[in-house]
Amino acid sequence: MSSTPYEIRQTVGTISExxxxxxxxxxxxxxxxxxxxxxxxxxxxxxxxMGKGVTLTAEELRQLRELLNGMDL
Known part of the structure; x- marks a missing residue:
């Protein structure tokens, strides 16, 4: 278990398993x-x-969404 205290407030979604x-x-x-x-x-x-991850503010998440929306996937 992580030595850093955390509380999952909301699960937005699962990307993969x-x-x-x-x-x-x-x-x-x-x-x-x-x-x-x-x-x-x-x-x-x-x-x-948990594995390594990335933590984003709401503003950073909005910016990431803009970047992803601009990509041709």
Whole structure:
């Protein structure tokens, strides 16, 4: 388990799941009791273990959306 206290306030959605059940999720998380931020990372099925990820403010997430909308995928 992480030594950093966290609280998942909202699960926005799951992007993928691997064969071991770990899910790459976008969540709204409060780290260390601070204001919640959007967080994209892999989680074990019980949410006790996590992989490396990226944490974004709402403004950063909006900017990322703009960048992705501009891409030809």
């Amino acid at each position: 691997n064969a071991k059940g770990w899910k790459k999720e976008l969540n709204l998380i409060s780290w260390n009791g601070r204001e919640p931020k959007y967080d994209l990372r892999s989680w074990s099925p019980d949410h006790e273990r």
